[in-house]
Amino acid sequence: MPPLSFCGILLSWLGCHLNPSFLQPQEDSWPTYQHDLCRSGVTPNPLPENLELSWVHHPSAAPSPSWPAPADRSFWQRLETVKPRVVYDRTFHPVCDRHRVYYGSSSDDQIHALSLDTGQRVWSFATGGPIRFAPHLIQGRLYAVSDDGFLYCLQAEHGTLINRWRLAPEPDMVIGHGRLISAWPPRTGVAVQEERVLATIGLFPSQGTYAMALNSKQGRIGWQKRLDDLSPQGYLLASKQILYVPTGRTQPFALAVEDGEFLGRFGSPGGSYALLEESFLATGPGNTGQLELSSPISRERLASFPANRMVARGNDAYFQSDRTLTALDRERHQKLTAKLERLDQRRRELRAALDNPKLSLEQKAEKEAAWTRLEAAVEVTQKKLESCLLWHQPSTYSDALILAGNRLYAGGSQGVAAFDAESGAQVWQSATPGTVYGLAAAPHHLLVANERGQILAYGNPSQGPASPTNKPEHPSSIRRPPPPIQEHPLWAWLEQNMANQRGWALILDCEDTDILQVMAEHCRLRLIATHSDPKQVDRLRKELAEASLLGVRAQAYLWNPDHQGLPQQAFRLVFSAKLFFNRKQAELPAEILNWVRPFGGFLLQSPTVNAEAWLQRSSVQDAEVQAKLDFASTIQRGKPAGTGAWTHIYADASNRSCSDDQTVGGSLTLQWFGGPGPSQMVDRHLRTFPPLAAEGRLFIPGQERIVAVDAYTGLELWQREFSGFSRTGIPYDSGAYCLSPTALFVAQHRSCLALDLDDGSLRKEFFLPVSQKESESAEWGWVAFQSGRLFGSLQPQGAARRKQSRQEIVDQYSTRRPLVCGNQLFAMDPDSGDLLWQRQFHPFLNSSLSLSENRIFLVACRSAPELESNGRLSLNHLWQTGADLIALDASHGEVLWSRNLPPLPLEHSLFMSFHQDKLFIVGAYDQGRTTRYGAYAFDSQSGRLLWQQHFSNNRSGIGGDHGEQVHHPVLRGDWLLAEPLAFQTATGEQAFPGGRENWSIPSRGGCGTLAASQKALFFRDGNPTYMDLESGAAPAPVNQVSRPGCWINLLPACGLLLIPEASSGCVCSFPLQTSMAFRAESGT
The missing domain is CATH 2.130.10.10 (YVTN repeat-like/Quinoprotein amine dehydrogenase)
Incomplete structure (x- = not known):
């Protein structure tokens, strides 16, 4: 039988001859895609x-x-x-x-x-x-x-x-x-x-x-x-x-x-x-x-x-x-x-x-x-x-x-x-x-x-013979700008400050392309030229096309006097072309600062303007005058007030899953879309690491790679492949990469790499602090950065889940999955690479590792159990062996206290977080045909149990097939949010965001867990969804066109809601499969 089979198809579509006569074009032309409006071809x-x-x-x-x-x-x-x-x-x-x-x-x-x-x-x-x-x-x-x-x-x-x-x-x-x-x-x-x-x-x-x-x-x-x-x-x-x-x-x-x-x-x-x-x-x-x-x-x-x-x-x-x-x-x-x-x-x-x-x-x-x-x-x-x-x-x-x-x-x-x-x-x-x-x-x-x-x-x-093929024009064949333009001091400043920067430059009041041609030679920025006259904009586009710059490298737009239309916070450099001709006319209005990218973007103001007084009139509070030069005052933006970061897989080294961003809530508008797509990503069902974001950069974990993009524009900054980086089943593991203010730390096999944030280049490599022979049966597990120290853990080789298959998905979405365990903790100096301390333990749960400013907390076995061959341990086995809750001094690795942890009913997951001098353990267990959660608060100074709560999951049934057994909690302000409820961190009493009586997170569609800003919760409910914490209102979609991943990929950070692509492997019917970001509608 041929492979194309029509057996058993009941068709009424054959009753009419095809190739309809309506809407047919002239027979000797091909005037539209596939010939006609029927797209007949x-x-x-x-x-x-x-x-x-x-x-x-x-x-x-x-x-x-x-x-x-x-x-x-x-x-x-x-x-x-x-x-x-x-x-x-x-x-x-x-x-x-x-x-x-x-x-x-x-x-x-x-x-x-x-x-x-x-x-x-x-x-x-x-x-x-x-x-x-x-x-x-x-x-x-x-x-x-x-x-x-x-x-x-x-x-x-x-x-x-x-x-x-x-x-x-x-x-x-x-x-x-x-x-x-x-x-x-x-x-x-x-x-x-x-x-x-x-x-x-x-x-x-x-x-x-x-x-x-x-x-x-x-x-x-x-x-x-x-x-x-x-x-x-x-x-x-x-x-x-x-x-x-x-x-x-x-x-x-x-x-x-x-x-x-x-x-x-x-x-x-x-x-x-x-x-x-x-x-x-x-x-x-x-x-x-x-x-x-x-x-x-x-x-x-x-x-x-x-x-x-x-x-x-x-x-x-x-x-x-x-x-x-x-x-x-x-x-x-x-x-x-x-x-x-x-x-x-x-x-x-x-x-x-x-x-x-x-x-x-x-x-x-x-x-x-x-x-x-x-x-x-x-x-x-x-x-x-x-x-x-x-x-x-x-x-x-x-x-x-x-x-x-x-x-x-x-x-x-x-x-x-x-x-x-x-x-x-x-x-x-x-x-x-x-x-x-x-x-x-x-x-x-x-x-x-x-x-x-x-x-x-x-x-x-x-x-006759074939005609010669055409050759595209090259910029060298185009008229060169005059010497006053080519010799302007701006170019020296540009090469010194922005030669290798990626992003956009906004050039206002642009009369011709001379400035744009020279600028294209001195930097990598993409150029956006504007003018208030439509005819002038058309001329700019024509000249850019003749110089082979139009499109990916440069664009020209009609400039609206009130600046509406341009995306805010998008431009690494903003100036008026009048700086080259009439500096007095080059003054920019104060509100234009809203269009400058935070974390390092520049605005060049006319040197005739009092820059400090001008800044006072701006609504942007994070900018400062960097220098006063002959041709301009350079004004640079910093960190916008109230913006947060996501430096570890659960926001910070304390595992709070809250970025503390005070700007990102439910009222959002699209900032960018596109960029890294599904072909570079790990299959969503396998639940790899969440992305990271800080200081205007977004780091996306892909298939044995990390892709760094500009958080405000989505432009790719760099990407780098790492053998042994990708891990799956993260609900049962810990983070293996994190951010410090100066580096991205990435664990792979037996070492940890420190990468430059700007270009991904290797700054330093750290190795497991064990002998060569010992390292052959070990791998680097946990990675964290806190208070100027790099922390790591050693675990048995193969403990981390790395397999990618359908069977691995089946295994991960089953009940009572074993958790990845380590057996040694250590700290290193991130600059010199010197070992500060190391300490051996009976097996401890990677998912319990949590940091405060000066302490490390973990849940470890009281004695040496027989681990599974892959270095993992089920929670039932942990309780049978006996467990200890332990606090270490982060400076020297000394044990500050160790308290016997009584057997808890948790059998599917165990997450530990630090917040407000308290430790919180949250995990899941079955009770009959219902998945229930236990939440426990401990005094971080002594390990004493302060309160506990038990509650049902918001999804019926058991079995773990949609992640209902591994919901990670959020710690935000005075609340512990453990799906579907909120509790007061001090007392364990139920909290009601927005004063809404009986507030809870409704049953939702899809896997994944919670992320939070100060204003809202973000999670998957079919589409990306938010829940306003200030009003306590019901969930609402962020968009209706994309699908988040099966763990965390909604990051409220840098004043944006960042949603990098994480639906790889999903073949369901939703319109867009790409990365995107939204900003608060009020702008900065």
Whole structure:
């Protein structure tokens, strides 16, 4: 049996011929993505039989796709590979008319027109952001949307701007995928029906997502609809009456073209691919390469095929999968499926009759015989269904598919190939550099677009030899700035203070690109130039494009006098270009300091301004005048008041899981999104380390790596791989990395590395303080930093969980899991590496290790138990052996006190934290069919038990399958928050945040545990969720588009809510799988 099987599929979608006549473009053009608004990928016009390469267009930069690759696999779903669902911008998809090829660039932010005959550039038009979708060509006009939030209409022949419309409701900008873009980027392209232009904007429903229809002739909005919880992504499709909107990783939906009425959602495996025919809508490819076909009117599911994409014409349908191309006879398939449906109905009737207890033996025998005959008929019909496959051709061309004339053209990692549509025979092929993601049939040319952004044109050999390939312009060919600009003292200051800094510079009042060109040579900052005149902004963009700077390196924007629109706290450097020409006019208003990045960002003020007096007028209290130079006063921002940090896996060395950040609560607005994606991360179910954040940097633990990003912009600062870094099952272990004010300490195998915070370079390596022979059977366990000392623990080799498999997930989500144990503690001088002290113990629980300013606390076995072979110990075994609660002097390692810890009922987890001169132990146990928790408070000076509380978990049942046995507590102010309740730390009495009687955390969806700022709790409840502690209000979502990990990855730190990607391996239906951050709506 061939791998593509259609057995038992009941289809009504075959009743009409495909390739609908509505909304078809001119036959000799390819005016939009996949030819038409149905995205059919079909043209009746054949291409030359013997194609040869005519020309190659090399863009100035390769595509900058919005979303990274998904996880390599999903252990829980037993998927060895996971399909990327959102791939609409992996290449520059071309469109064309009889004379020209048009495409938009996600890297240089321009729309380009090329000669169809030669591939030479005819014109380019610069926009304010990445262009991720192919333009739409109609009646000599080219429509395109940019991530700057605008819809552009250009005259196709010369590239002249006819009109532009800001689709976004406000000019607000955010940082997306490392670029400054609209807070409402259009991510579905446009669908143009004569004068009606259909579009959507926005990715985050919490910020607002919208669909709209624009009358391009009248220049006004016909209708606009807010989309509630929908996140549109992927090329729009349209019939005359219905607009079909993909939503990236989730299910598409439909709106009425006339007024935007919401018509409903479709069943789908998820994905940005879609194809519309008169009788069905096909969507996919899901996680495994699967197309779901639904009725375009009723939205009823019709069929499901193992394929990535398809094209169809007449009675024939062609399916493309990772390994095959397959053709299906649809008319015959229709008759057989109708018969199979009748047989299936008869089978259901017979089954009901056989279940009738009143049947006589004779009647039962008669119906059983009828059942046997019916099963045989079903089997025969199913085999005939399989014969409906016209042909089945092995093929690795799996990433693009069109039909031109009687040939299929398929693209993939091997290049491009042509197949005869009637026989399936491969009749032509050409290897290309990079994977082919886009195809278009131009008059007498096949256009091929690859992942490098190259467009290759294949034509008739009779047209002559291939034209020379174009070469992008280089900045050296552009006019050089005049000497007064090149010799300005700013450049020496820049090289001294910011030469290696990553981030953005904001240059206000920019008249031309001279300053920007020189600045690009002296620093690595990305440049944002602004001006108050729209014509001047257009000129800046054009000049930046000519200097090959537009896009990733530099952008130009219209400057609003009240500065609204620019993201706050985002710029490492802010100054006015007037510093170069008229310093008196270079004075900046005091509120502009809000746009300077905390923790080191600079503002250059006019030297004619009294900088100290000017600072007094600013609402920013963390800035100070660093220096007064001839050309400017340099003002630098520091740590914003009330911001917190997350330096250890549970916030600090005391394990409080509270950052003490006083600014991050429930009222949040998007700051940035993008950056590290799931392919670099550990599978979420395995619960690796939480991220860390301090002083404007976010450190994300990945698969044997750490990725450092700017907390305020999401820009990657550095990443470094470490063999032996990744650990799993952290609820049963401790942290193996932490932050000090000057270094990131990372344990790997038998040593601990001190890394530079700015670039990740190795500053020092610390080794276990044991002999070479002893170290062979040991590994570095716990890592902590406190009061100028580096602390570590030694544990048996293999004690830390490192395996990554489905079985490991099953084991970790079971009951009474053994906890990782160490047997030696030590302290080192972080500068010299000298050993300060070390002390041997009977096995102690890593999850109990907690630090105060001058003491270390731990729970250890009273005698030497027989550990499991991997150096772990169950809590039941601990209580049987006997346990001690111990306090050490952190300076010298001396035991200050040791108290017998009576056997506690805890059997699944044990966490210990220090707060307000008290020790708190929280853990879980079973009572009947309920998971319960015990919370115990001890005096940290003596170990005396002060109070205890016992309470049920907020999730019913036992078994640990959703992490209900390992909820880590939060210590915030005078409260211990142990899910689902809050208690007074002094007395153990129940507390009621916001004065709300019977306050508790409701039962929530998903695993994971709590993190807190002073204002709010943050946790997973399907989506990222917060619970305001000041008002005591019910939980509310931070966003509706992403899914947190299964431990902690919601960090309220640096005045932001940081949510680095931690859903790797999750294949559920949610729109965005990426990192992001939110700031308090009030700004700084």
